[in-house]
Amino acid sequence: SNEVSKDFPAIVIGNVEATLDRLAASNVFFIAKRKNANQDVFYFSAKIPQGIPLLIELTTVVGNPGAKCAIKTPSPEMSAFFFEAIETLLRS
Numbered sequence: 040s041n042e043v044s045k046d047f048p049a050i051v052i053g054n055v056e057a058t059l060d061r062l063a064a065s066n067v068f069f070i071a072k073r074k075n076a077n078q079d080v081f082y083f084s085a086k087i088p089q090g091i092p093l094l095i096e097l098t099t100v101v102g103n104p105g106a107k108c109a110i111k112t113p114s115p116e117m118s119a120f121f122f123e124a125i126e127t128l129l130r131s
Contacts, residue, residue: 043118044109050129
């Protein structure tokens with residue numbers, strides 16, 4: 040009940056290292072990566088300014104359009120703000 044997800048059909052992650060660096064610069068920290076069929080699944084952690092923790096799962100096929108972002112947090116009502124921010128970071 041504390042998980043919320045959103046699809047970003049136009050997002051393309053082409054350079055994984057650059058994306059991880061860009062997210063880390065915004066305090067979204069890489070934890071792990073795994074393969075699921077042909078998709079890469081990335082896990083991140085973050086805290087929003089109110090101190091609310093987020094566990095982030097980003098699923099994509101590197102180099103192809105489309106990404107799905109799922110977050111687990113004790114405050115799912117904050118998810119809309121987070122999704123807007125992560126979309127901006129991924130488009131950069």
